[in-house]
Amino acid sequence: MTLTDHRIVGTGTVEEAGDRFEALRAKQRIVKVTEPDRTYWMVLDHDLMRECLQNPAVFSSEVVTPLNPDPPFKMIPIQLDPPGHTPWRQHLARYFSPKQMAKLRPRIEERTRELVTEIKEKGSCDYLAEFALQVPTVVFLEVMGLPVEELPKFLEWEALALAPSPDGTFDADLQVGGIFSVIGYFQGELARMRETGERGDNLLSQMLEWEIDGVAPTDDELINCCLLLFLAGLDTVAMSLSYSMHHLATHEADRKHVAATVEAGESMDDIVEELLRFYAVPEIGRKLAQDTEIDGNQLVAGDLILFPLVSGNRDDALSPGADHVDFNRGPAPHLGFGGGPHRCIGSHLARLEMKIALQGWHELIPDYGLAPGAEPRAYWGNVHGMFGLHLAGFGEE
Amino acid sequence: MKVAVDKALCSGHARCNAVDEDLFPLDDLGYVEFDTAEIPAGQEGPARRGADACPERALSLLE
Numbered sequence: 386m387t388l389t390d391h392r393i394v395g396t397g398t399v400e401e402a403g404d405r406f407e408a409l410r411a412k413q414r415i416v417k418v419t420e421p422d423r424t425y426w427m428v429l430d431h432d433l434m435r436e437c438l439q440n441p442a443v444f445s446s447e448v449v450t451p452l453n454p455d456p457p458f459k460m461i462p463i464q465l466d467p468p469g470h471t472p473w474r475q476h477l478a479r480y481f482s483p484k485q486m487a488k489l490r491p492r493i494e495e496r497t498r499e500l501v502t503e504i505k506e507k508g509s510c511d512y513l514a515e516f517a518l519q520v521p522t523v524v525f526l527e528v529m530g531l532p533v534e535e536l537p538k539f540l541e542w543e544a545l546a547l548a549p550s551p552d553g554t555f556d557a558d559l560q561v562g563g564i565f566s567v568i569g570y571f572q573g574e575l576a577r578m579r580e581t582g583e584r585g586d587n588l589l590s591q592m593l594e595w596e597i598d599g600v601a602p603t604d605d606e607l608i609n610c611c612l613l614l615f616l617a618g619l620d621t622v623a624m625s626l627s628y629s630m631h632h633l634a635t636h637e638a639d640r641k642h643v644a645a646t647v648e649a650g651e652s653m654d655d656i657v658e659e660l661l662r663f664y665a666v667p668e669i670g671r672k673l674a675q676d677t678e679i680d681g682n683q684l685v686a687g688d689l690i691l692f693p694l695v696s697g698n699r700d701d702a703l704s705p706g707a708d709h710v711d712f713n714r715g716p717a718p719h720l721g722f723g724g725g726p727h728r729c730i731g732s733h734l735a736r737l738e739m740k741i742a743l744q745g746w747h748e749l750i751p752d753y754g755l756a757p758g759a760e761p762r763a764y765w766g767n768v769h770g771m772f773g774l775h776l777a778g779f780g781e782e
Numbered sequence: 783m784k785v786a787v788d789k790a791l792c793s794g795h796a797r798c799n800a801v802d803e804d805l806f807p808l809d810d811l812g813y814v815e816f817d818t819a820e821i822p823a824g825q826e827g828p829a830r831r832g833a834d835a836c837p838e839r840a841l842s843l844l845e
Binding site: 435439475478479481482483484654716718719720722724725726727728732733 | 791793794795796797799800801808810811812813831834835836837838839
């Protein structure tokens with residue numbers, strides 16, 4: 386059967402972003418989708434999703450979204466398949482390993498405290514703009530080794546590159562403008578560091594010392610890699626935080642559980658893991674490198690496949706009762722960060738940011754709700770997002 | 783009891799390490815350090831939980 390009424394890109398309620406797949410998954414593991422502008426296969430089931438993502442020889446990353454089936458250039462290393470992918474991955478992994486994360490903790494805690502203190506004094510906020518987008522951008526500058534004074538500039542470029550129009554689509558001219566600004570900035574920084582020989586304990590300057598298969602990468606390749614880190618690490622974290630906070634603002638028992646956990650000084654791990662599972666925001670794509678058959682469907686080399694990660698994450702085969710949030714669920718080895726060789730390299734950083742952000746918020750603002758009359762609207766595409774998240778009901782009212 | 787890692791599948795989620803960092807040590811890249819390791823007596827519970835936490839199903843326990 387072919388589905389004609391599903392759309393990768395759209396807008397709706399916050400709940401719909403993840404609920405759209407429930408009825409479909411009950412019927413099949415994989416379905417062919419025909420939209421007016423594109424055709425692709427959509428994988429809905431947890432086990433099948435994992436098997437496909439673990440098999441880059443068949444499911445190639447040459448394409449990473451059905452929205453862009455003929456990319457004009459390759460993002461490094463997300464669009465490289467093994468073996469070309471491997472050395473890049475190994476260089477980057479050092480900077481994003483669990484051990485490295487401890488170094489970033491103080492900076493994230495400090496920024497979280499500053500932001501939440503300001504917000505508490507105001508008594509209301511747009512959580513997305515005033516908190517969720519700020520934290521990962523500060524962290525990005527820190528990892529790269531860039532001065533925090535660059536924050537306003539990067540926030541501006543991020544808005545151009547990653548904020549959609551009211552219908553959930555993106556204005557290509559605005560996007561290109563934001564992306565070219567980022568490229569220009571990194572071009573200048575890398576050239577300056579090459580010239581001065583400046584090296585520090587940061588990703589940007591250390592990149593100049595890398596070798597890939599015995600050869601130093603070109604500046605274009607390094608800039609490409611920096612751009613990927615910029616595009617992949619900012620709105621994903623911001624939206625994961627916003628979906629989590631929307632959930633807590635609208636589910637009193639869960640909000641109380643989080644506040645009690647924070648007050649008792651207990652681990653945030655299970656809370657963050659469950660929110661990441663249930664509200665996994667990315668929908669990732671692959672391209673068939675060879676013909677293959679799945680459940681009686683003939684997939685042909687060149688076909689595009691979409692993996693809405695949230696669909697696999699809400700599959701009962703992963704964990705019974707996967708269709709609701711349960712902070713006492715226990716381990717559910719979900720694919721919220723993808724799977725296979727391209728597992729999100731920022732997963733450890735994202736978890737750390739989520740833990741600190743939720744903990745720091747609830748320490749100062751344990752109780753809150755949606756601002757009256759401001760029902761948030763969601764959009765979806767490569768990443769599930771929100772246009773804003775107005776919270777109130779706290780502070781000196 | 784032993785635990786074995788399928789190195790072709792481990793992609794550095796580090797969820798096993800989050801369960802027990804002593805049983806599941808990581809290398810500098812954040813991937814599991816060993817191919818197979820002996821589980822000390824009395825540590826079977828965390829070993830099983832660590833193996834069950836792997837999103838890639840890369841860990842198996844050998845009795």
